[in-house]
Amino acid sequence: MPYATARVLLLSLPLLSLASPAGAPGAGPAGWSASPSGGGRPSFYAEGTPGTALRDTVAVTNRGTRPLSVRLGVTGPGLRVAFAEPALDVPARTRAEVPFTVAVPADARPGDRAGRIVVRDSAGRESDVRLLIRVGGPRLAALTVEHVAVRGDRITYELVNRGTTALVPRLAVHADGVLGVVLERAPRVLPVRLPPGRRLALYEPWPDRPALDAVTVRLTVTAPGATRATGRASARFVSRGAAAGAVAGALSAAAAAVFLRRRRHRPAAAEAEPRGALT
Numbered sequence: 001m002p003y004a005t006a007r008v009l010l011l012s013l014p015l016l017s018l019a020s021p022a023g024a025p026g027a028g029p030a031g032w033s034a035s036p037s038g039g040g041r042p043s044f045y046a047e048g049t050p051g052t053a054l055r056d057t058v059a060v061t062n063r064g065t066r067p068l069s070v071r072l073g074v075t076g077p078g079l080r081v082a083f084a085e086p087a088l089d090v091p092a093r094t095r096a097e098v099p100f101t102v103a104v105p106a107d108a109r110p111g112d113r114a115g116r117i118v119v120r121d122s123a124g125r126e127s128d129v130r131l132l133i134r135v136g137g138p139r140l141a142a143l144t145v146e147h148v149a150v151r152g153d154r155i156t157y158e159l160v161n162r163g164t165t166a167l168v169p170r171l172a173v174h175a176d177g178v179l180g181v182v183l184e185r186a187p188r189v190l191p192v193r194l195p196p197g198r199r200l201a202l203y204e205p206w207p208d209r210p211a212l213d214a215v216t217v218r219l220t221v222t223a224p225g226a227t228r229a230t231g232r233a234s235a236r237f238v239s240r241g242a243a244a245g246a247v248a249g250a251l252s253a254a255a256a257a258v259f260l261r262r263r264r265h266r267p268a269a270a271e272a273e274p275r276g277a278l279t
Contacts, residue, residue, distance in 0.1 A: 029125035031064035032090070034117065036129060037097050043130035044117065050135060051106040057099045058117050058129065062090040069122045072098060076115015076131065080105065102133055110137030110164040111196045140164045141225035143194075148219055150235035155204040157219055157231060161194040167223040168193055173204055174220070177213040187222070210237045 036044055037057035046054040062068040068090040074081040080103040090096045100117070113135065116128040142163035149156050161167050169190050175183035183206065194200055204219075214236045221229050 029121065029123075029127065032060065032062045032068050032070075032121065032127070034058055034060050034119040034127040034129055043132060045132045045134075046102065047134040047136060048102075048104050049137065050104055050108045052104050054102040054104065054133065055099060056102075057097050058119070059095055059097050060088075060090050060119055061095045062092060065092050067091055070119050072100075073118045073120070074115055074131065075118055075128075076113065078105075078108070078113050079115045079131065079133065081115075081117070081131075102131075104133070104135055108135045109196050110135050110139055111166065137164065139225075141167060141223055143167055143169055143221055143223050143226045144229045145219050145221045145231035148217065148231040148233040150206075150209075150215070150217055150233055151203075153205065153207050153209055155206055155217055155219070155233070156201070157203070158199055158201050159192075159194060159221060160199045161196050163226065164196050165225075166193055166195050167226060169221045169223045171204075172220040173217070175215050175217045177210055177215045179213075182210055182213065182215055183217070187220070213237050 035041075035058070037059040044056050044058075046056060048054045058072065060068070060070055069087075070090065071087045072083045073086070082101050082103070084099045088096060088098065111134075113133040115131045115133075117131050118126055118128045120126045140163040142161070144160045144162055145157055146160060147156070147158045155173065159169055169192070170187045171185075171190055172187040173183060173185040175181070185204075190202070192200060192202070209215075215234070217233045217235065219231045221231075
């Protein structure tokens with residue numbers, strides 16, 4: 001696809017009018033900055049369906065008194081961006097506008113894609129602008145919990161977003177032992193945001209787990225719009241102290257059984273003969 005060359009506006013621009021407030025989006029190293037073309041936008045935003053091409057323009061403003069050499073790039077998973085001029089020289093006190101195109105893959109899932117347009121000068125200094133692309137299509141919330149296991153004093157598991165929209169999951173934890181419930185944690189929001197198609201390994205601490213028990217752990221996860229998902233795991237706990245006590249008890253019981261068995265089968269003592277003199 002042909003692209004127009006970068007448009008360089010040969011204007012004498014007052015330094016004060018071009019200066020960006022401290023911390024403002026697009027603010028860069030002293031002397032230059034990058035921002036969406038046209039002004040008034042803190043970031044790039046576009047919507048499209050799978051298979052389409054979305055176009056916009058980034059402006060690189062050189063407020064200095066010397067020419068500026070920069071290279072343009074992008075960060076962010078799933079973003080395919082092509083710049084009309086990936087490298088260019090911007091004359092002193094001018095602004096260069098560089099068109100770029102974001103290609104939405106034909107197999108892209110509906111949802112949001114976030115990244116940044118990054119502009120780097122020859123000294124390695126950077127200025128970046130947030131880029132948000134929304135891919136249209138049906139929105140589906142689907143979440144599963146997998147590979148649940150009890151490992152020491154942790155319950156490990158994986159959450160998988162099988163839908164088309166980012167999810168913030170809620171987790172509830174329940175565990176039953178031989179004699180009843182040994183762990184109960186009410187549903188709570190996890191401090192994670194799971195993008196579509198992503199898998200995340202997590203764990204729940206369990207420092208007060210039983211010393212001697214056989215348990216079944218059940219994890220239940222939910223998210224807005226998604227159906228409830230459950231994962232289970234079984235585990236047996238035998239601490240060293242409990243194991244030693246159990247062995248000692250078993251040995252004592254075995255010794256007692258042997259003693260009783262021997263006593264039960266001992267032959268009766270011979271009766272004593274009557275004493276007296278023979279006549």
